[in-house]
Amino acid sequence: MRTTRTTRTTRTAAVLSTAVALAALTLAGCSGSGGKSSEDGPQRSGGGGRAADTPRIKIAMITHSGEGDTFWDIVQSGAKAAAAKDNVEFLYSAHKEGKEQAQLIEAAIDQKVQGIVVTLAKPEAVGAAVKKAVAAGIPVVTINSGGQHSKALGALGHIGQDEAVAGQGVGEELTKRGRKKVLCVIHEQGNVSLEERCAGVKEAFKGSVENLNVEGTNMPATTSSIEAKLQAAKDIDAVVTLGAPFADATVKAKAGSGSKAEVDTFDLNAAVVKSLKSQAVGFAVDQQPYLQGYLAIDEIWLNRTNGNVLGGGKPVLTGPAIVTAKDVPALEKYTARGTR
Structure with a gap:
């Protein structure tokens, strides 16, 4: 069943409301009065950008990132900034395979970390390990993927975008642009x-959608697969990639195939912003990965030091937002420094 406009409007309002609350929280956190932790809650050191006065804790982030995915560099940048602010030792590890990701979670538990941030791209593979962490008294925050499984596994909450709503937004945008046949590339x-x-x-688009699975950790192979598909199906007039690095691969595949399809993508990086500016990419969907990393560390720190839970345990949405060439001037300086 299609999501109604009312539902999407309500979710959009929730995103805006959350953003306002989080902005207030950030401002409050940066205006520390220099005192130590007390019954009034954690307080930050005064002046000089020093870390919080709260006891140093260790937080591990374990994701499903494959090699070379710049999206996770941005997530880590946000997490490291929050860790420096919150007096946190930040540990990062990743594996694209669910079984190995679960083993990394187990290793973090054995290290007796005080918090775990984890993605749920393959919840069946990592679910038991997440439950084990929660049973051991380790607060867990899920980010980016598998948000619908977060609560059942005992996590404090989930930070990311609603993937179905994001996809519907892309489908609606492609319909407005008059596209008829879309290739959706799953990396x-x-x-x-x-x-x-x-x-x-597929749910929101008025035309037809075909999925194409590619080997995302092998960019030359990915480019070749997309190029071959575009050569075989000349009626494809839009290609949607699900990560920023794959937009560039698709632009190359389009040139090699002689296709006239529009290239659109989920996620931003400096290369995508450059392609938006040159109109090699039509639009991108921004889910603010820096914010996902930053808020995840902050939530665990707040929970450990003050018993807080962001969003009352409900998902905290960081996107989606459609970004086009007109948004480039406001974004370039952030993507250039690796925070958007």
Whole structure:
């Protein structure tokens, strides 16, 4: 069943409301009065940008990132900034395979970390490990993917975008642009969030949608697969990639195939912003990965030091937002420094 406009409007309002609350929280956190932790809650050191006076804790982030995915560099940048502010030792590890990701979670538990941030791209593979962390008294925050599984696994909450809503937004945008046949490129087979994105596109788009699975960790092979598909199906007039690095691969594949399809993508990086500016990419969907990393560390720190839970345990949405060439002037300086 299609999501109604009322539902999407309500979710958009929730995103805006959350953003206002989080902005207030950030301002309050940066205006520390220099005192130590007390019954009034954690307070930051005064002046000089020093870390919080709260006891140093160790937080591990374990994601499903594959090699070379710049999206996760941005997530880590946000997490590291929050860690420096919150007096946190930040540990990062990743594996694209669910079984290995679960083993990394187990290793973090054995290290007796005080918090875990984890993605749920393959919830069936990592769910038991997440439950084990929660049972051990380690607060867990999920980010980016698999948000619908977060609460059942005992996590404090989920930070990211609603993937189905994001996909629907793309489908609606493609319809407005008059597209008729879309190729949706899935760069990691079995990733539930990527599948939700393509399903959302298909649900809202007035034309036809075909999925293409590629080997996302092998960019030359990815480019070749997309190029071959565009050569075989000349009626494809739009290609949607689900990660910023794959937009550039698709632009190359388009040139090699002689296709006239529009290239659009989820996620931003400096290369995508440059392509938006040159109109090699039509639009991008920004889910603010820096914010996902930053808020995840902050939520665990707040929970450990003050018993807080962002969003009352409900998902905290960081997107989606459609970004086009007109938005480039406001974004270039941030993507250039690796925070958007």
